Amino acid sequence: QVQLMESGGGMVQPGRSLRLSCAASGFTFSDYGMHWVRQAPGKGLEWVAVIWQDGTNKYYADSVKGRFTISRDNSGDKLFLQMTSLRVEDTAVYYCVRDPNEYNSNYYGDSFDLWGQGTRVTVSS
Amino acid sequence: QTVVTQEPSFSVSPGGTVTLTCGLRSGSVSTSYFPSWYRQTPGQAPRTVIYSTTTRSYGVPDRFSGSIRGNKAALTITGAQADDTSDYYCVIYMGNGTWMFGGGTKLTVL
Numbered sequence: 193q194v195q196l197m198e199s200g201g202g203m204v205q206p207g208r209s210l211r212l213s214c215a216a217s218g219f220t221f222s223d224y225g226m227h228w229v230r231q232a233p234g235k236g237l238e239w240v241a242v243i244w245q246d247g248t249n250k251y252y253a254d255s256v257k258g259r260f261t262i263s264r265d266n267s268g269d270k271l272f273l274q275m276t277s278l279r280v281e282d283t284a285v286y287y288c289v290r291d292p293n294e295y296n297s298n299y300y301g302d303s304f305d306l307w308g309q310g311t312r313v314t315v316s317s
Numbered sequence: 318q319t320v321v322t323q324e325p326s327f328s329v330s331p332g333g334t335v336t337l338t339c340g341l342r343s344g345s346v347s348t349s350y351f352p353s354w355y356r357q358t359p360g361q362a363p364r365t366v367i368y369s370t371t372t373r374s375y376g377v378p379d380r381f382s383g384s385i386r387g388n389k390a391a392l393t394i395t396g397a398q399a400d401d402t403s404d405y406y407c408v409i410y411m412g413n414g415t416w417m418f419g420g421g422t423k424l425t426v427l
Contacts, residue, residue: 251414
């Protein structure tokens with residue numbers, strides 16, 4: 193079954209760290225770029241970060257740059273998001289999302305073609 | 318502030334036609350931004366409607382179409398049905414390795 197399953201969410205105090213994981217199954221994980229997208233309660237979607245197939249190329253939204261790190265383990269079919277210096281405004285459901293395009297190509301494919309069900313992160317004192 | 322702009326809400330009667338748009342606060346959206354559209358119902362993950370400006374995702378009915386209208390990307394629903402009621406988000410590739418979602422449009426078919 194082709195799916196993405198996030199884990200690692202929870203409640204954490206401001207300034208602390210949290211690591212999210214996303215387990216991929218049913219497809220060749222290393223063939224795909226991977227994104228994190230988040231959604232604050234009652235708000236819209238916000239793109240967070242992308243990591244391309246070999247893990248070398250990564251990009252971040254300005255709102256998380258320098259605090260979040262995206263990484264992947266192609267041998268274990270997993271995506272990660274290390275979040276540090278967390279802020280109240282980082283409170284959101286975090287989705288991992290698959291991208292079939294190649295890095296630095298024309299992005300004619302559906303850049304967000306498979307979504308996980310999300311993991312909830314709450315940053316509160 | 319939201320750089321990618323969408324109408325906050327829209328209402329259409331069943332059987333009617335509605336066009337949602339996706340613009341940039343400064344500049345024009347073109348096919349080079351690979352605009353895509355996703356719909357989301359409460360408690361569910363988003364799913365693709367249109368990607369790369371005009372391509373319908375697998376299983377999406379042909380009453381959904383994507384285009385560029387003037388300086389914006391557009392999602393048109395022709396013959397809207399009640400179950401098209403949803404939040405619709407556009408996303409564009411900013412050209413620097415990053416993407417940006419619009420604020421979303423809450424569409425009601427009633």
